[in-house]
Amino acid sequence: MLAAISSFPMITEDMLKNISIEISEYSFCYMENSKKNFLKCERISDDSVIYMISDNEGIWNIDEHNLSINRQYKFNNYDIIFGEKGVACSNSVVGIAVVWTSADSKQRGIIEVGEIKNTCEELNINMEYFFDKAQLRGDVEFTTILYIKKPGNPLNNEQHLANSSGCIVVEIDKFYLRLDGTGSMFPIYEINDSQKPLWYLNCEWEDPRYDDFAECFSIYINSGHKNYKYLDKTKTTYNEQLLKEIMASALTIVITKLRSESFWDSIVSEAAEFENGSIAQAVNYFITTLGWNASKPELLSYSIREFFDERM
Known part of the structure; x- marks a missing residue:
């Protein structure tokens, strides 16, 4: 989802397509006796955007176990976001992050995924993050964003670009996970x-x-x-x-x-x-x-x- 109004250029849908971003599905697992056990993830219904996770072994629950969230990111042709016709200064650093919000547990946070510099090399990033047991509750929203991580020194033709630390230049996608209610099918x-x-x-x-x-x-x-x-x-x-x-x-x-x-x-x-x-x-x-x-x-x-x- 893109911001509708902004005082500086934002990454557009067309620009996202030209950047060439490949992102895997989210996967989830937990640790039990030093062993990584993967959880099943599926939509709560065919027409829903909300997913739920379950453990085929019947062991995992949010009160007693941690939860690991995993995803892979691949970026190509991302240099177009820098410079006069882009959204960030040529020598700035753009961060990749996942913002998570758990309203029921009254917690939110940011998972730092990686960073993008003004180069032409293919960028491959594996994200893995562990939540403590009982840290998440109810419906949890995960939003992948690009933001200004390190401001640059703008050239004369770059004065109009976003250049404040933490400034979000695009929301790439959202993912909704239900850990209680119909998601945790059997309380x-x-x-x-x-x-x-x-x-x-x-x-x-x-x-x-x-x-x-x-x-x-x-x-x-x-x-x-x-x-x-x-x-x-x-x-x-x-x-x-x-x-x-x-x-x-x-x-x-x-x-x-x-x-x-x-x-x-x-x-x-x-x-x-x-x-x-x-x-x-x-x-x-x-x-x-x-x-x-x-x-x-x-x-x-x-x-x-x-x-x-x-x-x-």
Whole structure:
């Protein structure tokens, strides 16, 4: 997205095409026992610009693990951004960065990717950045920008160019990642209470078309229960199938409960639109995109378990 109004020349769409910029898709991973584990990244729906990440091993979550973001950049013919007909002074340095914003965690920052000088060599840059656990929440926006990193000494014909440190000359692209709500499909929390069962479900809402999925639906695993050893991923007794059964049972309850709502037919419609992150949007995604069969409780239970067996 380009700035519409500026007091100095900005990089235009045509200039971007002539620069020849090749950028890979974002990839994500986390470290576990000194091993790098890659996460799956996919759109929350075919017509959405928002992506979500998931772990095929069922280990990663934002509260307990770090998150690495990776991307490759290749630049050619970038010397055209310098000089009188460009946007920066001939001897200045243009920086490449990714600006990230996490509204839910009330944090934002800048990832320095690299820098561009007035040369003709092909520029290849690999970006890798680690976020601390729980640093990001909810919807996170990543914007790749070019900016004036080091101002130059403008020539007589370059007085009109951007030459202030930090001045953004173009936004190249944006990427939206959802880490909570429908992005983190199954909110799971731990408690420690020897008087409670191994797991239980929180499932309360006022209007599922607007109420947030992650706030109204959550599974609680009880580390104080005698059988918690079968759900503890750090123990050899860990039983992945038991965790699948718990999640499948919980989701079957939620969707079956939602069937009693008067607007159920609209929830299962592929054309339905609901509030971002809402319960209705999440269930619509499960049914229309993931293909869960909600026509009968027994078919719903079967299709959810089938999903977990294939995806986890």
